[in-house]
Amino acid sequence: MSEETVNHPVTAKKVNPQLESFKQFWRRLAKNRAALIGGIMILFFVIMAFLGPWIISTFTDWEPNKTSVANKLQGPSAEHWFGTDSFGRDIFTRIVFGMKLTLYVGFLSVFVGGIVGVILGIVSGYYGGKVDTIIMRLMDVLLAFPGILLALAIVAVLGGSLTNVIIAVGIFSVPAFARIVRGSTLSVKKLEYIDAVRALGASDFRIIFKHILPNVMSPIIVQASLRIATAILTGAGLAFLGLGAQPPAPEWGAMLNEGRQYMYEAGHVALFPGLMIVVVVLAFNIFGDGVRDALDPKMKK
Amino acid sequence: MTKYIIRRLLQTIPVLIGVTILVFSLMHLVPGDAAKIIAGEGASDQTVENIRERLGLNDPLYVQYGTFVGNAVQGDLGSSIRSGRPVMDEIGARFWVTFELAFYSTIVAVFLGLIAGIISAVRHYTLTDVTVMIIALFGLSMPNFWFGLLLIQWFAIGNWMPESLEFLKMRPSGWGDDWRQVVLPVLTLGTGGAAIIARMTRSSMLEVIGQDYIRTARAKGLTERIVVYRHALKNALIPVVTVVGLEFGGFLGGAVLTETIFAINGMGRLTIDAIRTRDFPMVQGTVLVISVLFVVVNLLVDVSYRYLNKRIDLN
Amino acid sequence: MISKDNVLEVRNLQTSFSTDKGEVRAVDGVSFDVPKGKTIGIVGESGSGKSITSLSILRLLAENGKIKGGEIRYKGEDLTKVSEKRMRELRGNEISMIFQEPMTSLNPVYTVGQQISEALISHQGMNKKQAMVRSVELLKLVGIPSPEKRVKAYPFELSGGMRQRVMIAMSLACDPEILIADEPTTALDVTIQAQILELIKDLQERLGMSVIFITHDLGVVAETCDYVAVMYAGQVVEYSDIRTLFKQPKHPYSIGLLNSLPRHDIDQEKLMPIKGNVPSPHEMPTGCRFAPRCPAATDLCRAKMPELMTDDSGNQIRCWIYSDEWPGEKEVNVYGETRIAKG
Ligand SMILES: Nc1ncnc2c1ncn2[C@@H]1O[C@H](COP(=O)(O)OP(=O)(O)O)[C@@H](O)[C@H]1O
Numbered sequence: 015m016s017e018e019t020v021n022h023p024v025t026a027k028k029v030n031p032q033l034e035s036f037k038q039f040w041r042r043l044a045k046n047r048a049a050l051i052g053g054i055m056i057l058f059f060v061i062m063a064f065l066g067p068w069i070i071s072t073f074t075d076w077e078p079n080k081t082s083v084a085n086k087l088q089g090p091s092a093e094h095w096f097g098t099d100s101f102g103r104d105i106f107t108r109i110v111f112g113m114k115l116t117l118y119v120g121f122l123s124v125f126v127g128g129i130v131g132v133i134l135g136i137v138s139g140y141y142g143g144k145v146d147t148i149i150m151r152l153m154d155v156l157l158a159f160p161g162i163l164l165a166l167a168i169v170a171v172l173g174g175s176l177t178n179v180i181i182a183v184g185i186f187s188v189p190a191f192a193r194i195v196r197g198s199t200l201s202v203k204k205l206e207y208i209d210a211v212r213a214l215g216a217s218d219f220r221i222i223f224k225h226i227l228p229n230v231m232s233p234i235i236v237q238a239s240l241r242i243a244t245a246i247l248t249g250a251g252l253a254f255l256g257l258g259a260q261p262p263a264p265e266w267g268a269m270l271n272e273g274r275q276y277m278y279e280a281g282h283v284a285l286f287p288g289l290m291i292v293v294v295v296l297a298f299n300i301f302g303d304g305v306r307d308a309l310d311p312k313m314k315k
Numbered sequence: 316m317t318k319y320i321i322r323r324l325l326q327t328i329p330v331l332i333g334v335t336i337l338v339f340s341l342m343h344l345v346p347g348d349a350a351k352i353i354a355g356e357g358a359s360d361q362t363v364e365n366i367r368e369r370l371g372l373n374d375p376l377y378v379q380y381g382t383f384v385g386n387a388v389q390g391d392l393g394s395s396i397r398s399g400r401p402v403m404d405e406i407g408a409r410f411w412v413t414f415e416l417a418f419y420s421t422i423v424a425v426f427l428g429l430i431a432g433i434i435s436a437v438r439h440y441t442l443t444d445v446t447v448m449i450i451a452l453f454g455l456s457m458p459n460f461w462f463g464l465l466l467i468q469w470f471a472i473g474n475w476m477p478e479s480l481e482f483l484k485m486r487p488s489g490w491g492d493d494w495r496q497v498v499l500p501v502l503t504l505g506t507g508g509a510a511i512i513a514r515m516t517r518s519s520m521l522e523v524i525g526q527d528y529i530r531t532a533r534a535k536g537l538t539e540r541i542v543v544y545r546h547a548l549k550n551a552l553i554p555v556v557t558v559v560g561l562e563f564g565g566f567l568g569g570a571v572l573t574e575t576i577f578a579i580n581g582m583g584r585l586t587i588d589a590i591r592t593r594d595f596p597m598v599q600g601t602v603l604v605i606s607v608l609f610v611v612v613n614l615l616v617d618v619s620y621r622y623l624n625k626r627i628d629l630n
Numbered sequence: 631m632i633s634k635d636n637v638l639e640v641r642n643l644q645t646s647f648s649t650d651k652g653e654v655r656a657v658d659g660v661s662f663d664v665p666k667g668k669t670i671g672i673v674g675e676s677g678s679g680k681s682i683t684s685l686s687i688l689r690l691l692a693e694n695g696k697i698k699g700g701e702i703r704y705k706g707e708d709l710t711k712v713s714e715k716r717m718r719e720l721r722g723n724e725i726s727m728i729f730q731e732p733m734t735s736l737n738p739v740y741t742v743g744q745q746i747s748e749a750l751i752s753h754q755g756m757n758k759k760q761a762m763v764r765s766v767e768l769l770k771l772v773g774i775p776s777p778e779k780r781v782k783a784y785p786f787e788l789s790g791g792m793r794q795r796v797m798i799a800m801s802l803a804c805d806p807e808i809l810i811a812d813e814p815t816t817a818l819d820v821t822i823q824a825q826i827l828e829l830i831k832d833l834q835e836r837l838g839m840s841v842i843f844i845t846h847d848l849g850v851v852a853e854t855c856d857y858v859a860v861m862y863a864g865q866v867v868e869y870s871d872i873r874t875l876f877k878q879p880k881h882p883y884s885i886g887l888l889n890s891l892p893r894h895d896i897d898q899e900k901l902m903p904i905k906g907n908v909p910s911p912h913e914m915p916t917g918c919r920f921a922p923r924c925p926a927a928t929d930l931c932r933a934k935m936p937e938l939m940t941d942d943s944g945n946q947i948r949c950w951i952y953s954d955e956w957p958g959e960k961e962v963n964v965y966g967e968t969r970i971a972k973g
């Protein structure tokens with residue numbers, strides 16, 4: 015198996031040897047059950063985030079913020095699938111409306127953090143030297159704040175709001191991207207074909223965009239998926255602490271926080287938002303795992 | 316080895332400087348006037364000016380930073396705006412609570428995680444493996460504060476509990492009155508970490524089991540048990556060491572949530588209360604202490620990893 | 631070969647792996663004998679199935695590998711059928727093995743002594759102390775200087791050659807009946823190679839065990855072996871005593887191999903100027919596997935696989951030229967040599 019590849023002479027220097035397998039990668043991804051399941055779940059959630067509120071407002075008279083003191087803290091029923099909260103609001107409706115906020119925090123923060131991290135990682139790996147040292151030390155500094163603490167400190171400064179949570183979680187995601195992309199960039203930079211491309215007079219900018227970026231795309235996808243999972247958890251945690259989306263926004267972490275006070279008499283109020291967080295985070299984790307396995311044939315049976 | 320330790324120590328210095336700069340900046344990055352925010356709405360100009368004076372906000376930035384670091388090194392992190400007590404005293408009273416919480420959680424995480432990971436690896440691609448890994452995936456995806464709430468709910472509400480477990484019903488109210496109250500918070504924090512360690516152990520074990528020296532061990536006619544537990548496990552554990560430090564740190568950070576749920580008077584809750592009341596010196600203090608602790612722990616972990624890995628590294 | 635007293639007889643061994651791309655028959659028709667106290671060589675290009683053959687004997691295949699057919703008779707027992715427990719009794723005790731990669735074949739976290747002791751403790755019931763004493767003796771036997779000190783060394787403290795000596799010491803710990811050496815020198819420097827070869831030869835003579843010596847280097851075979859099995863694409867194509875193989879090789883592949891052997895030259899890296907490539911395990915020719923490269927190939931060769939046939943002198947050959955059905959010329963020219971066909 016390995017011998018076949020080893021014996022293969024490196025003939026085509028100008029062709030990116032890793033890109034050739036990109037099609038293969040997609041094929042493997044489609045064959046990977048975990049990636050498929052995770053992907054479908056994510057797709058479903060995205061559709062739910064966009065269509066769900068519309069469907070509910072069009073076909074029912076539920077509203078996420080419609081209070082009804084008479085109906086407060088009711089358990090799940092045919093009328094209120096997930097029950098009602100302390101203001102008599104329909105929890106199911108709120109969860110559907112909150113999906114958008116959750117995905118918003120997950121995608122946007124990772125997008126922002128990812129872009130910054132990828133740029134820093136590529137610059138660091140491509141140019142090396144002092145720039146590399148400085149950037150990487152900077153990342154070390156960010157990584158010195160364990161877990162949720164960095165995001166917490168940032169929100170402490172900026173104040174609690176959904177936007178600030180996104181910024182905080184975004185910054186929190188930067189080092190992971192920077193490190194991974196730097197590593198991949200270093201290994202791509204070593205490939206012979208990069209030298210060949212440079213010899214042909216390509217600019218750094220062109221090399222980075224045309225040749226390095228496509229090559230580091232796959233680890234970025236894996237990282238993004240796993241980071242979105244973390245970001246959602248972190249965002250929910252901040253909201254739970256009252257530092258995220260402010261009431262009455264149907265943010266799941268905030269809903270959990272509200273439900274917490276009624277845990278003894280109405281456990282369902284905290285149960286469903288938590289379950290939803292688990293399911294959504296699970297989808298991203300499964301997807302990330304799947305993509306990583308598809309990328310790393312070593313771990314296959 | 317000594318060289319490595321020295322190099323690693325030197326590397327820590329810029330990180331610590333960076334951490335202090337960041338923590339110092341917290342107060343200066345506040346949109347608007349920190350002193351005004353601290354004073355609260357409707358405070359008189361005089362009050363605001365007093366606060367500004369007290370915090371040294373009128374000095375040039377570099378002087379302020381110098382003072383901040385100089386004092387911090389001597390254990391002086393300023394005074395709480397709210398209580399007026401030295402930040403260090405407030406932290407000192409709570410430091411060990413959080414430390415213990417994170418420490419026990421690490422032990423639980425390592426213990427549960429290793430067992431699950433080893434079982435999974437030994438039975439890889441069987442139903443047991445799949446089940447364990449699915450549980451681990453859930454553990455990974457679960458917000459631990461939610462899990463904590465569920466635990467409280469189950470244990471505190473159910474009537475099914477035997478007498479001997481009654482203590483779990485106690486409405487948790489901080490540390491000290493009964494050590495057994497540590498159980499639920501530690502489970503809350505530890506399970507997520509256990510999931511990470513289980514996954515890591517499994518993949519590390521699987522990788523090791525594919526190594527040549529495992530085949531050699533089998534070729535000696537050793538039983539599968541000896542091959543797995545003597546030859547594979549020891550090698551597989553080495554990379555797992557690196558996560559332990561990260562986990563410990565994660566637990567320090569996660570304590571913010573866990574302490575809030577369980578009403579534990581640790582550094583985490585101190586941080587949150589300080590954030591809510593805009594007690595910036597206190598926020599700076601707790602954040603600084605937690606991250607310095609984390610840096611130190613990681614340093615220790617790296618050094619021990621290097622030590623354990625010494626034999627392999629040189630191959 | 632009637633008088634041969636065989637400790638091991640492999641008959642039509644078939645081993646395959648299940649992979650993403652379907653089943654791979656890595657070994658498909660391997661037969662040879664291992665006479666008592668003799669050394670037999672297994673030669674063939676990389677990928678021809680030598681390692682898989684030896685791992686099949688010890689039943690140490692990777693999880694996706696399985697012996698699909700054939701027999702491996704060790705002193706009358708068919709190793710393909712005995713229990714796993716019985717196999718463990720044999721491994722490292724009666725049949726032991728040295729691997730190609732000395733750098734990675736020792737466990738990095740245990741000392742040399744601990745690793746040698748293990749076999750002694752589990753097979754010979756020694757206690758730790760006795761086993762250590764014996765380990766030192768064994769290290770001395772394989773020519774490791776200051777064995778008392780080295781017994782406490784970790785693998786990373788030893789050079790490749792030293793590690794291979796340790797592997798040999800380990801495999802000899804229980805006085806095995808058969809030693810399988812899978813390319814024991816390939817990963818080593820040329821000077822060290824010669825030393826290790828010499829050591830194995832010497833130990834074989836002194837201890838009287840049988841050795842299965844696997845190599846892709848015909849020169850090494852000439853120096854060490856009594857019998858040779860030539861493998862091509864998962865099959866034994868020729869099995870004979872060493873004199874016959876070197877004087878009068880029969881299979882076109884063997885002839886090609888010998889022809890490409892530079893005379894009076896130690897550098898044997900380029901063993902293969904035979905035109906063409908080894909067939910990929912996924913697309914094996916239906917007929918003779920060597921047919922696409924064989925200068926004497928006929929339609930029969932391409933259509934039907936020749937069986938391994940035993941000739942008058944007891945040697946075995948898998949080639950249509952030596953069967954009654956040979957459709958071609960009587961005098962066959964292969965790589966500049968002439969062979970007389972049977973038909
Ligand atoms: N674990 C495996 N899975 C699939 N195929 C394998 C495996 N191990 C070996 N093979 C196949 O078996 C063939 C023979 O391998 P091997 O016996 O190692 O050759 P060699 O003669 O070089 O020792 C190789 O071509 C390889 O494709």
Ligand code: SF4
Pocket residue numbers: 881882883918919920921922924925926927928931932936948949950951
């Ligand atoms: S059977 Fe035919 S093709 Fe095969 S080796 Fe003999 S002559 Fe060549």
Ligand SMILES: [Mg+2]
Pocket residue numbers: 677680681682730812813
């Ligand atoms: Mg081999």
